[in-house]
Amino acid sequence: xxxxxxxxxxxxxxxFVILFAVLPFGxxxxxxPEPGHDPGAPANPRLGRKAIVTTAISLLIWGVYYYLTQVxxxxxxxxxxx
Numbered sequence: 244x245x246x247x248x249x250x251x252x253x254x255x256x257x258x259f260v261i262l263f264a265v266l267p268f269g270x271x272x273x274x275x276p277e278p279g280h281d282p283g284a285p286a287n288p289r290l291g292r293k294a295i296v297t298t299a300i301s302l303l304i305w306g307v308y309y310y311l312t313q314v315x316x317x318x319x320x321x322x323x324x325x
Contacts, residue, residue, distance in 0.1 A: 253308065258301040265297050 273286040311317045 254301060254305045257304050258297060261301050262297045265293050
């Protein structure tokens with residue numbers, strides 16, 4: 244149980260880091276913002292598309308991590324100088 248929990252936690256950490264990297268892509272400010280709206284707010288943030296892209300990139304990165312650690316057996320301890 245703890246193994247799957249840690250894998251999900253690692254995936255979620257990767258997902259949120261990638262999300263913050265993907266959020267600024269394709270942002271366009273409205274040409275005439277309505278009064279009371281933030282002029283820096285995006286006109287169409289496309290959050291659904293960004294969530295899908297974030298998930299795809301995160302799955303790829305997590306897959307590489309899983310392969311290196313679980314299949315090939317690499318760990319941070321294997322790079323220790325002893």
